[in-house]
Amino acid sequence: MRLRPTRLQEVAARMARILSSPPLSAELEDLARQYCERLREDQWLRFCALHSTKLAVETTVVGLEKLGAALDQGREVRPS
Numbered sequence: 001m002r003l004r005p006t007r008l009q010e011v012a013a014r015m016a017r018i019l020s021s022p023p024l025s026a027e028l029e030d031l032a033r034q035y036c037e038r039l040r041e042d043q044w045l046r047f048c049a050l051h052s053t054k055l056a057v058e059t060t061v062v063g064l065e066k067l068g069a070a071l072d073q074g075r076e077v078r079p080s
Contacts, residue, residue: 012031015031
């Protein structure tokens with residue numbers, strides 16, 4: 001996803017102001033990029049829902065094998 005550098009800087013600056021202990025600037029820029037990407041995904045899905053557009057959503061789950069192995073061993077799964 002391409003974003004204007006100024007847009008990322010605006011979002012990162014807002015996050016730094018709002019968060020009580022903001023992360024390092026590199027982490028902050030990464031968080032801002034993730035936020036913008038998720039916002040655009042949400043907007044796209046809402047658009048598709050409003051306009052009855054068929055959209056195949058692909059989901060990737062990382063670590064499913066570890067989860068299955070932990071469950072097989074009788075270990076509890078706790079949200080992080």
